[in-house]
Amino acid sequence: MRLLRCDNTLREQGEVGAFQKIHPHYKCLPAYGKQLTEMRRSGKIPARMVIVTFDWRLARAYPRIVIAEDAIPKDLNFSYLAGLPVQIVYRSKDAHKIHAVVEEILKINPCFLATFAVDRAGEDGARALLIPFVAMKEAA
Numbered sequence: 035m036r037l038l039r040c041d042n043t044l045r046e047q048g049e050v051g052a053f054q055k056i057h058p059h060y061k062c063l064p065a066y067g068k069q070l071t072e073m074r075r076s077g078k079i080p081a082r083m084v085i086v087t088f089d090w091r092l093a094r095a096y097p098r099i100v101i102a103e104d105a106i107p108k109d110l111n112f113s114y115l116a117g118l119p120v121q122i123v124y125r126s127k128d129a130h131k132i133h134a135v136v137e138e139i140l141k142i143n144p145c146f147l148a149t150f151a152v153d154r155a156g157e158d159g160a161r162a163l164l165i166p167f168v169a170m171k172e173a174a
Contacts, residue, residue, distance in 0.1 A: 061111035065100040070114040083119040083146075086135065088128045092152060107134040112142050119146040125153045 063071065073080065085093035088101050101110065120139060122132060132149055139147060 063111050074114045086122045107138045116142045120144040122149045
């Protein structure tokens, strides 16, 4: 049976669904989200850019969160990223997930947001899209 980490406890998938029905604004924390939340609550911020990824092998040397394969971005809590520089590092196989994650992270106002397709670095036509939040806000 698959387990999800939601708000500092492990719950079976059925329990999480029932809890979310009772509390419609409840959102789960992705992997390492709890540590970043506790850091922010204590008045600290990461010394480096926070990396958002879908792959456990990427960005291990950075403060990061890892989004599970079957996670729905609108159901995740990204509030601890407010005011921080954030980079989404992904592989081409996960490119279809980027738009939804960018939308959810922009809602909490990071100071900077960038996306980077790590497996396309160095290729002609590689997509490394830098999205400074201010420019995104002005465009809207």
